[in-house]
Amino acid sequence: MGSSVEHPETDESDSTGASATPPQRTGALHGLWVFLREVVIVVALALVLSLVLKTWVVQSFWIPSGSMENTLRIHDRVVVSLFTPRFADLERGEIVVFTDPGGWLGAQPPAEAPATGLPAAVEQGLSWVGILPEDAGNHLIKRVIGLPGDRVACQGDGSPVTVNGVPLTEPYLYPGAAPSDTAFDIRVPEGHVWVMGDHRNDSADSREHDHPGENGSAGSVPIDDVVGRAVAVMWPVSHLDWLGVPETFESVPPPAAG
Structure with a gap:
């Protein structure tokens, strides 16, 4: 009779007794690595883009004082176009951010930005790349009233401010504020540009820093110190607004020669 041969059962374990890693687990780990790598790349590109935008296109600032009320209120965030005055000329009526020309901020302590709840190092990093508004630091924000060569004057008795002989109608002034409590007549x-706050009796602007006999030379701001033009209020949502040029400046003629 023929004899049958019994075949031994196949052992699925390797010779060391260890089981192989299931293919499903390997695939999951690979997928997680790919996802994390893509997240890092996207975040890095976003930060680089934000830094480029902050350097060449737009930058955000927060408002530390009431000198521009009610157009801009304390802790408002504004978007500032860096194209002006780099690639476009300044215009009368525009609101501009500029660095302290020298002594305008005095010895007052730096204004503190609104709390975000983030660690200080994180806040500084996000501000550096342009995600959070720039610290007020040594920056100021005012409205351009006079351009180079303009004659800007006011009698200081409730009379309007005049530019090249044309009186301004200023609907943006703080309610009840006079055009200027200080008399001046400068060229x-x-x-340079001559700047003033919209809250005239609470704004240490060009009037404050000019003195008799200086004829605007001390109070005017060098255009080289202008960082950019404020174009919009972006936060809080209830204050969203476009910061255009008031119509009153359209009737101002060019400065007289000489």
């Missing part, structure tokens, strides 16, 4: 030097 804006070349390469």
Whole structure:
């Protein structure tokens, strides 16, 4: 009789007794690595783009004082176009951010930005790349009233401010504020602008820093110190607004020669 041969059962374990890693687990780990790598790349690109935008296109600032009320209120965030005055000329009526020309901020302590709840190092990093508004630091924000060569004057008795002889109608002034409590009559030097806050009796602007006999040379701001033009209020949502040029400036003629 023929004899049958019994075949031994196949052992699925390797010779060391260890089981192989299931293919499903390997695939999951690979997928997680790919996902994390893509997240890092996207975040890095976003930060680089934000830094480029902050350097060349737009930057955000927060408002530390009431000198521009009610157009801009304390802790408002504004978007500032860096194209002006780099690639576009300044215009009368525009709101501009500029660095302290020298002594305007005095010895007052730096204004504190609104709390975000984030660690200080994180806040500084996000501000550096442009995600959070720039610290007020040594920056100021005012409205351009006079351009180089303009004659800007006011009698200081409730009379309107005049530019090249044309009186301004200023609907943006703080309710009840006079155009200027200080009398002045100046000629804006070349390469400078004459700036004033919308809350005239609470704004240490060009009037405050000019003195008799200086004819605007001390109070005017060098255009080289202008960071950019504020174009919109972006936060809080209830204050969203476009910061255009008031119509009153359209009737102002060019400065007289000489």
